[in-house]
Structures are given as structure tokens and as C-alpha cells.
Amino acid sequence: MTDIVTAITELRCNYKLAALLELSGIPRSTYYYHCKKVQSGCKYNLEKAEITAIYKEN
Incomplete structure (x- = not known):
């Protein structure tokens, strides 16, 4: 659906x-x-980035 919306927007x-x-x-x-x-x-982009950083750290 997002492809269609992007095409319409353009x-x-x-x-x-x-x-x-x-x-x-x-x-x-x-x-x-x-x-x-x-x-x-995404509503939780900041939280996802922090969790990913912690995961990579350990």
C-alpha cells in the first residue's frame, strides 16, 4: 500500500x-x-535503536 501512496504523492x-x-x-x-x-x-524508533546498540555492545 505504501508504494501506491508514494506513487500518488509523486x-x-x-x-x-x-x-x-x-x-x-x-x-x-x-x-x-x-x-x-x-x-x-515508527513510534518506537528511538527505543529500537537503543536496544540494538545494547545488543551489539553485549
């Missing part, structure tokens, strides 16, 4: 969002949900 400057969403079959709310999810990243 094509958005040339085409209308409504047309792209209709062509892909994705509801507008789903598109914005995935955009927000991609932009915010």
Missing part, C-alpha cells in the same frame, strides 16, 4: 488527487492515513 503535482485516487481505487481517507503514517515514521 504524481499529485501533475494530476488531480481525486483522479489518482479513483484510478487506484483508494479512498481519500485511506490515502491521508498512509501519508501521515509514512511521515511520522
